[in-house]
Amino acid sequence: MSEHLTVEVAYACPEWQQIVVLEVEVGTSALEAVQLSGLLARAGDIDAAAPKLGIFGKAVAGDTVLREGDRVELYRPLLADPKEVRRRRAAQGRG
Numbered sequence: 001m002s003e004h005l006t007v008e009v010a011y012a013c014p015e016w017q018q019i020v021v022l023e024v025e026v027g028t029s030a031l032e033a034v035q036l037s038g039l040l041a042r043a044g045d046i047d048a049a050a051p052k053l054g055i056f057g058k059a060v061a062g063d064t065v066l067r068e069g070d071r072v073e074l075y076r077p078l079l080a081d082p083k084e085v086r087r088r089r090a091a092q093g094r095g
Helices: 030-035 082-091
Strands: 004-012 015-026 053-057 058-060 071-077
Touching: 004 030, 015 030, 030 053, 030 071
Parallel strands: 004 071
Antiparallel strands: 004 015, 053 058, 053 071
8 A cells, every 4th residue: 555645736826826735645746746736727827848846935846756744836937037127126226
């Protein structure tokens, strides 16, 4: 009999947020958990072939093996580069 872990997969956009709790087998990767969650189908702005993922706010590769209690986060594409926004503010004298 295989061992299982309880993990969460989270996604948020301005219109809705969802956390899916899953029971997965030991050895499941972050990408596999996202695929099992069904959130890729709901999140139309995510590149399903290479989604950006994190665990508790830290970016991880899709092949990262999950541990008990991990929360895999599915990240949306940035609308603006944060560094560029800071440069523009600094240039306008708004620090």
